[in-house]
Amino acid sequence: MGICFSSDQPNDPTPTPTATATVTPGTSHSDTTSGSYSSNTTTTTTTTSSSSTSSGGNSINSSLSSFSVGSSIGYGQILATSNLRVFTFAELKSATKNFRADTLLGEGGFGKVFRGWLDSTTVAVKKLNSEGYQGLEEWQSEIHFLGRLSHPNLVKLLGYCYEGTELLLVYEYMQKGSLENHLFGRGAAVQPLPWDLRLKIAIGAASGLSFLHTSDREIIYRDFKASNILLDGSYNAKISDFGLAKLGPSASQSHLSTAVMGTLGYAAPEYMQTGHLYVKSDVYGFGVVLVEILTGLRAVDANRPTGFHNLTDWIKPHLQDRRKLKNVMDRQLGDKYPIKAALPVAKLASKCLAPEPKMRPSMKEVLEDLKGIQASTNRTVVVNPN
Structure with a gap:
């Protein structure tokens, strides 16, 4: 743009x-x-x-x-x-x-x-x-x-x-760089993220979005993606880059009508097709990032086979089934993740990717669900920045 x-x-x-x-x-x-x-x-x-x-x-x-x-x-x-x-x-x-x-x-x-x-x-x-x-x-x-x-x-x-x-x-200055780099970067300096940190990062990012959406006048972030989630020395997630942010619709409106801007693969379908921007358009983008966290696959990758370039075009059936989910989980995780946590996270991501905005959960609900999943596995992680 x-x-x-x-x-x-x-x-x-x-x-x-x-x-x-x-x-x-x-x-x-x-x-x-x-x-x-x-x-x-x-x-x-x-x-x-x-x-x-x-x-x-x-x-x-x-x-x-x-x-x-x-x-x-x-x-x-x-x-x-x-x-x-x-x-x-x-x-x-x-x-x-x-x-x-x-x-x-x-x-x-x-x-x-x-x-x-x-x-x-x-x-x-x-x-x-x-x-x-x-x-x-x-x-x-x-x-x-x-x-x-x-x-x-x-x-x-x-x-x-x-x-x-x-x-x-x-x-x-955010010492650990972007989530994108940790998920998709290459080289000895890039260490794979363990499951506990992935969930911690997802919760932090959800907390930031929930804050924006529950302000007196809702704020639509409009460009939620892995490269805009930065990590401090303790892997606390912080949303960056508010260049496309918009104040949400007034009480009498359901959406804003805007020029389409954002990133292919993360932008919600209703926004791409009509220019109608909803608060829950951000929830769709969050769902895409949640799938990236689970699978280690980019939202869009032209190097994948035809029909698989866009992650959300084919991933949804894998998010509802334990066996199918295991087949697409990030190989860098190996088997070092609790499936009893990964499956509900995947199902939550599927809800976020619902085709209609009204079918998606609010970010407040997403945040509560993620915290519940973390608590159910007793896997809360605290990282020493040193």
Whole structure:
């Protein structure tokens, strides 16, 4: 997908978009394939004024005013104002050693992500590709959402920079990288995830999505996938990349009508076919990731035989039957997983993949089910980050 914008930037630290989105269904929006951002970070923050996070009539921030100020939801909170630090480009250039190649963590449609060091704290710095078309509205959306959302299972946005044509975002650094890399990466540095950690990660990601869906004004994440789930040193899952997030429909609406954006294989069928976006469109994406966690198979893989490229086209019958499920479980797990837990997880994934949104469970129900499955096997895992 691409987003065009003017190179003539205004003085407001958060520029106003000047063009519309180009629809390219199936293009990945992830900005880092192995994306590492960090936990255990502390940094001095300065509160930005409302004018510094406003972008005029199209501002997502104006919609965020519909949230209850400072409201708390479960373990999360919607802050009254964003607590984001405004960095200078010189600061971030120095922090990343002039964006040196050996600090590069990943690259995607938005641009490149670099590791940096600020006040002895490791951070991840996402830098917009100034020659690309994608990024301006996503950059704004990231600030307006993550600037006010606080939850243990959402990646923490620390601040941003806007100088001339330079647009950057600064995040906590996540030591273990992305779930995608752990499931599908290759090489000696990539260790297979044991069952207990897979379930822990699924629960963490579900908790983050449930928080978004149960806020005063529902938030639809819109691009849930394995590469957007990042892991800290203890393998706590945190959802990253809010560039496509949308406020959910009002009480009088069932859905939003939007241009189709997202990633092929994860996007819900009703959204791909009609552009109608529901809160439960996210639940479908979660179901796809849950199947990836179980099977170690990518949502879309052109290297598989014809008819098997798209995982959800053929996997559903295997999710309901114990014997069939064993045949598709990730080979890296071997037999080191409890089938009495794997089967209910698979059946839950099948419910999430229901063709109609109303047939899918809510993320709150999904979270409760996953916690129940974990408790039933007494397999709660605590990881020492050291």
